[in-house]
Amino acid sequence: MSTTTDHGDERVPTTASPQELVDEARRWWQTDIIDVRPGEISLRGYPIQELIGNVGFVDTIWLMLRGELPSRAQAALFEAALVASVDHGPAAPSIAIARMATTCGAPVNSAMASAINVLDDVHGGPGQQCMELYLEIDAELRRVGHLDDMVHLDEATRLVLQRHRDAGVRYFPGFGHRFHPLDPRTPRLLSLVDAAAAEGVVNGRFAAIGRAVEDAISEGRPKRIPMNVDGVTAIIYCELGLTPEQGRGVFILARSVGILAHAVEQMTQGGRIKGPMPKSIGYTYTGPARRPLPNDLDR
Template sequence: MTDTSDVADWWRTRIVDMEPGRIHLRGRPVQELIGNTGFAQMIWLMVMGTEITGHRAALFEAALVSAVDHGPQAPSIAAARMAATCGIGLQSAMATGLNILGDVHGGAGEQAIGVYRLCERAGPEALKDTLDTWREAHGRFIPGFGHRFHKPVDPRAPRLLGLVDEAAKAGAVPGAYAEIGRAIERQLAEERGKPVPMNIDGATAVIYAELGCPPPLARGFFGLSRSVGILAHAWEQTEQGGRNKGPIPPRYRWTYDGD
């Protein structure tokens, strides 16, 4: 008898077990999940390997909902819309938008969790020193705070923090990261003499930290969330038509700095 374990073990997974006529996801028959499990809960089950319910599930879904779109000025959305006018398919347009997400556009949530956990370890009395240490290593911007458009407040952040407060009151999450986030907000406002609002990245990072997610998953979950907006805009642009649309109307020209 031929030993095929080397082939079977080439990919090892706890996520799916499948054979003809049977699909189990994280040990659950798929037919039991269909119609009984919400999409956000399904995402959590697949990625984290556990079920999420109650206030925790509501928090996770709220974070996903909050970051779906921010308009065509967001690079990921703009790229998807431009791609949709270039003769490629809808999925390729979506991939174009998703591939724009990186350390600057899409990575702030992951970085914010890192800042929160540094502050947690250092303690509240060392908050300013902790932020200064971060800035010395990474630059003057604290990820998750401040917004180009939403001043003095990002309308999404207070709502998300309020939901965290409700969940903490119910004992579903600790609530510690929400307090750290608010403390950073106060510290930055004191330093600059004006409000520096927590933005969507900072607020969703609070939720993901409260739920116990490793920092890289904040970036991954943001990509899942933003893919909804990318799909919506790519499809809208497909319906609108247009050919080879660039970032600005043709009558405008760029600045030439050459000789």
């Protein structure tokens, strides 16, 4: 049987047997995540019917991302971070967009997609960026051979922060908040990390790194720049071994719950074509003053 095979931009004719074509099709997608056969479904090797009713949703998220089920303590810390990120009100652009979309007639899937699409580097990315910062400091400690010696933490932290400042960075994600003088989620989550570290559930290394960053960026300032929810959930996700990309992904999962709740609430409340502010308030126009159209329109 004649077919073609891709080689870069070229399609080269080949001859393959029916079985070879079946084998090629089976190799097209490869996954360690799920195995689906007629009458059978397994996630990471566990039959779905055994997971249902015995394993929680948070455990299942962990299983899908990490490949194994978490311990109860790991799942509890992971869940705490997810709960903290669920919602921050209509002032958050993603939530506002979900609500506005429904007033334009969008169904729930479109409203949620519109909101999730703005969870990008500025609105949805600081947690991931903060994880990357913590991991860079951790890598600096390891580079100089201080794998478990946190005495050199302040030095490594200042070195990495200065490296970022030299590159033009003036804002460090995960610290400070435009609304909260002290993010109410941070102390509670940090206390849970400390308790988990005391019990040996996590190492506590990234909690120390996060606190060192807060100390360093607050140094010499009249007011301390406190860690926010992105900074503390970044600690948790680093402690639990998630990658920065997974960290952003689970933040989006958590915030999707708030997005859904607000979209459905707005559908219940009704309203048509609601913009980001009431029509009575208007906006600031900065263009030319009102002027007549010239009589001579020869342009």
